[in-house]
Amino acid sequence: MTGGQDIRLRKVEPDDLPLLYAWENDAEAWPDSSTHNPLSREDLRSYIMQTTGDIYRDGQLRLIICSSCSDEPVGCVDLYDVDVRNRKAAVAIYVAPACRNQGVASMALMELVSYVSRILHFRLLYAVTRQTNVASLRAFQHAGFQQVCTLPDWTLEGDACLLITRV
Numbered sequence: 001m002t003g004g005q006d007i008r009l010r011k012v013e014p015d016d017l018p019l020l021y022a023w024e025n026d027a028e029a030w031p032d033s034s035t036h037n038p039l040s041r042e043d044l045r046s047y048i049m050q051t052t053g054d055i056y057r058d059g060q061l062r063l064i065i066c067s068s069c070s071d072e073p074v075g076c077v078d079l080y081d082v083d084v085r086n087r088k089a090a091v092a093i094y095v096a097p098a099c100r101n102q103g104v105a106s107m108a109l110m111e112l113v114s115y116v117s118r119i120l121h122f123r124l125l126y127a128v129t130r131q132t133n134v135a136s137l138r139a140f141q142h143a144g145f146q147q148v149c150t151l152p153d154w155t156l157e158g159d160a161c162l163l164i165t166r167v
Contacts, residue, residue, distance in 0.1 A: 006068040007107045009077065009115065011053040016064055019073050020044050023094050031157050032130055033092060055082055055089075055120065065095070065108045074099040077108050079116070079125075088124035089116070093139070101135065109143035117167040124166055131159040 012020070023029075024039045055061040059082050065075040075095035082089045091112065095104045116122045127145060129136040141147070145163035154160035 007074070007104060007111060008066050008068050009063040009108065009111050010066055012048055012051060012062050012064055012076075014045075014048055016073060017041065017044055017048060019096075020048070020076070023076065023096065026094075026097075029094060031155060032133055032136065055079060056084065063112070065093075065104060074104055075108065077112050079112075086124075087120075087122045088126065089122060091125050091127045093136075103142075105136070105139035106142040109139060109145070113143060113165060113167050122167055124164060126162060126164045128154070128160050128162055130155055130157055131161050132157065137161060137163070 021039070021041055021044055024035070024044065027038075030036065051058055051062070053061065060078065060080040061082075062076055062078045064073050065077060066073050073096075075093065077094075078092040079089040080092065091109070093105050093108060095108075113125065116125060125145070127140055128151065129140065131137075131150065137147070140163045143165070145165040147161045147163050149162050151160040151162055
């Protein structure tokens with residue numbers, strides 16, 4: 001996938017199990033998440049089979065990021081910590097290592113913001129990322145998120161940034 005290619009977001013499918021297994025067990029990404037242990041194939045198979053893809057029913061939503069040209073999965077984006085009353089949610093994103101630094105995260109986040117605005121009618125999205133994760137900060141900012149504060153000593157690795165966007 002090269003920069004400038006379009007992406008699309010789709011629901012998780014059973015065939016995504018091998019990719020989700022690799023992505024969830026990428027220990028290099030754990031400092032930017034709340035993950036602290038590997039997940040088994042059975043954990044992920046159970047998640048795939050139980051999720052409805054309905055954010056209101058499940059309380060979260062994971063979407064697979066695909067290249068529009070090849071339909072190849074290149075990452076995933078999550079909405080979690082959903083607050084239906086206040087119409088807001090947290091956002092997390094993972095891009096496969098081979099597809100990083102190509103604009104995938106920014107494009108996926110912009111597509112997600114559009115979906116959340118047009119379909120879900122949320123009013124706010126937020127993300128927390130380590131201050132040293134420059135690529136993540138840049139992707140969120142390119143997608144219209146603004147850094148509103150620094151969270152001192154938020155992770156074992158140090159400070160984090162809180163970013164928000166109104167949708």
